Amino acid sequence: MDYCLKGSDEVTPEIEKQLSDAYALVIFLSSGWLASEWCRRELAIFTKNLKQPKGRVFVIELDRINRDEKPIILQELRAYRFWRETDEKKVRQLGYPVPQTTDSSYYDRLADLSNELASVIKYKNSTAEKAPLKATVYVAPVNDALYEHRERLISELRQFSIDVLPRNNELDGNMDVALAQCSHFVQLLDASWTMGVPFRQYEVALKSGKPVMQWRDAQLEYAADKLREEHKALLQGKTVIAAPMSDFIRQVRAMVLPEPKSGDEESAQRRSLEPMIFVHACQDDFNHAYHVAKRLKEKGYGYLLPRYSGDAERIRKSITRGYELCDVMLMVQQCGPAEVVEDFLSDARVHILKRDKKPPILFCQCREAEELYFVPPGMSILVCDGQFDENCVDKFLREIDA
Template sequence: MPPDIFISFAHVDDQPVANQQQGWITHFTNHLRNELNRRMGRKDNYHFWKDFRLQGNDAVTPEIEQQVTQANTLVILFSTGWMASPWCQRELELFQSSHPDLSKRIFVVELERVAMADKPVIMQDLLNYPFWRVTDKDRVRQLGFPVPQATDTDYFERLVDLSYDISATLKTLQTSTAQPAEPPKATVYVAPVDYPLYSQRSNLISELKQFGIAALPAANTPDPHIDANLAQCSHFVQLLDANYTMGIPCNQHFTAEVAKKPILQWRDPKLDYTGGHVPEEHRKLLEGKTVIAAPLSDFIRMVRDVVLPKPKLPEDDAPKVNGEKMVFVHASQDDFERAYQVAQALKARGYGIALPRYQGEPERIRKSIERGYLSCDVMLVLHQKAPADVVEDYLSEARVKTLQRETKLLILICQGDGAEELYFIPPGVLPLICHNNFDEHCLEQFLAEVEA
C-alpha cells in the first residue's frame, strides 16, 4: 500500500541525548501519529512511512524511492542536518517530480531557525511549522528538546496545527470522488509574522476557517507573491508587536495601502513599545488608526463581522433608511464634540439621531437625555475623556429605562485607548473595538451590530 505520509529527516537529528532511549524525531513522529489517529478516526485510515534504519551516510534505496514517489504527502523535518544530506534533498526532488500538484502536499517542520536565503527555493511557498523559539538573548532553542514534556505548550500547539493540516489534506485526497469542497465565503490576506506572533496568527486563521473565511498566504514566510495574493483577497489583516523585523511589517502595510485593501491590524493592549528600541517608523505603524488594541478573541470576532458579506434580504423586506433606526449618541460634556461628529456620520448613513443638550438649564439637559433613552432603538456611548463614574451612571440609567420599555434598547459602547476602566457594565452591552477615533473602520463594526 503506498504511504499517505512520508517522513523525510536527517539521521543526525534523531540521535538520543542525555541518556535517553529515543531521539527527538522518534518522539515527534510518535506524537504526530497519536494526533493523526485522533483526527482520522483510527490508525487504519492512513498509512505512515518512516525509515528508522536509514543512517547518515546511507543512500536512497529503490525501496525509499518507491515510497516517496507514491506517497500522498511529504513531511520534511528541516534542519542544518537535512540540508547537509544529499539523500534528504533527493527525497524532495523525487516527490516534486512525481507530483505535478504540490498544493498542500508538503509540510516543513523547522527544527531550527534558518535564513530564507539558505533554504531551497521551493520552501518559500510551503506550509511551515517552526518547532523552535527565541530566548531573550536571541538564542534559538528547539521546542521539546531533548524530550517533549507535558508542559511544553508551544510544542504541542505546533503539533496540533500540523496534524490538523495533514489530516485535512488526506481527507480531501481520500474523498476525491465526493462532491467538491464548498468554496470559502471570503478570503483575506493574513500577513506573515515573526516567530513571537506565530501562535496568534495560527489561532486567527483557524478561527476564521470555522466561519468559511480562507486565508492567504498559507505559509508563514516572507511572501514573494504578496501583490498577486492581495488581489485575491477582500481585506488585509496584520498582527503586530514591537519587533521591527527589518521593516517588513511596514512594507506589508504599505503594499496593502497601494492595493487599496481595507486594513485590519491588531496589537496586544499591554504591548510596551515606548522604549528607544522601537524605530519611529514602526511606532507610527503601531499607533495607526486601523490598529486595534484588544484581546485577540475580540479582534477575531471583529474581523469575522467585517469580512463576511451580509445576507441580502428580499426586496420587499429590505430595510428602508437603515431600518428607520434612531441612535442616541450619548457622551459627557468632555466627549460631546466627538459625539457630535459621530452623530453626523450616522445621520449621513440614514439614521435618525439624538444627542444630549448641554446648553441651558439642568431640566433642559435632563429632558434631552430622557428623550434619547425612551425614543431611540440604539444607544451608542462614547467614552474617551469622561470620568468612569459618569459613564457608569449613563449605563445604569439606560439599564433602568430598558426594563421600562416594551422594546429592548441596544446599547453599544466605544472606548478610547486612554479611557478610564469601567467597573459597572450591565449584561448585553456590546463593546466596539475602537481606537481613539470613530472612523470608517469603527463605523463598519457599528453597522454590523445594528443591521444584523
C-alpha cells in the first residue's frame, strides 16, 4: 500500500515492481473496483506472467457482481462473498460498518479466507509440495439461501484434498466440461424451484453417468401444492439424503474416498463385524419392521426385533434388549400413531444415554405417516414410500458404512 500516492497519479515504478514481485493479490471486488482503471491495471500487472491465478489471487466480494462483469481471469475463481441478500432482495455488506460478535456469517467467511491465505504464506518459497489432490467433485451452484451450505461443504471437502468444480457459485454453459473432470455430482436442494435450474443440473448429471448425491434439510416441507411437480419429484428422489449437513458431508467424503479393500479375507472379517441392528416399530408396523429386518439379514447384518406376542413383561424385555445390545437402532413408522413412536424414541434415548458407546438412531418414515413432535438430536431421517428395498436400503447402508 502506497500512502504517498495521490489519486490522480499514475502507477509508479515502485508499485509496479511490488506487484510483479508479490506472491498473492487480495482484491476487494465491488462496483467501484470495476469502475477503476487503476485497479484493473494492478490486476493486469500482477497476472502478466502468471500462468494460473488459482491460489495466487483472492477475491473478496463486497457487492453482488455478475460473472460477465468480472475480468475474465477472475471469472473462474471462487469469490469470498462478504455480502448477503435481505428478504427485500437488497444487498447488505457483511461486517459493515463494524463487525459484530454475533455475525457468524462474517467470521465464518473470514476464517475460510484467512486459512487459505495462511496456507499460501506457509508454502511460499518452499520446496515442499502440497499434498496431491485425491479427487474432484462437481458441487452444483445454488441459490442464495443455500450458499452458506455450499461454502461449508466445499471448505470441509478441501480439508481432505477433495477439489471442487465449479470454483465459484455461478452458472455457466460449461457444466458438461466441468462435470467430465469430476468423479461425482453433488447437489444441495431446498423448496425453491429457481427457474428449473436444479432439475436441469440433475438431468445433465444423469446423462453423464456420474454417481449422484443430493441433500435437503430433513425438516423441509415439500408436499405443498404450490411446488411444481418436477421439483417435488426431485426432492423425493432416491439419491436425496435428508440429514444434518455434517452427516451429509461425511457421506460424501466416504463415497468419494472409500476405504480401500484388500481381498476376500478382509471382506469376510468385515461381514463378521457388521453391526447389530435393532429394527424397532410399534405393533401396528411390526410386519413392515419384520420385512426390513429380513432384508438386512440378507445383506449380512444381525438384527433384533421387538416381540409382540406373550405378556407385557416379555414385550418389555425384548425392547430393552434391543436398546442395550444394538449397534444401530432403526425405527420404522408406516401407519403407527406418532405418540406411540415418540414414546419409543424417548425410552430409547434414556437407555442410549446410559451406554458408553452410544448407537446412532436412524428413522425410516413413510411419507404419509403422522408427523413426529419429538425428534432426538442427531437422528437421521430416511423418508420413503413404504418400500424399504427400493427407497431406503441404499441410504441406510450409506449411513451405516459412514
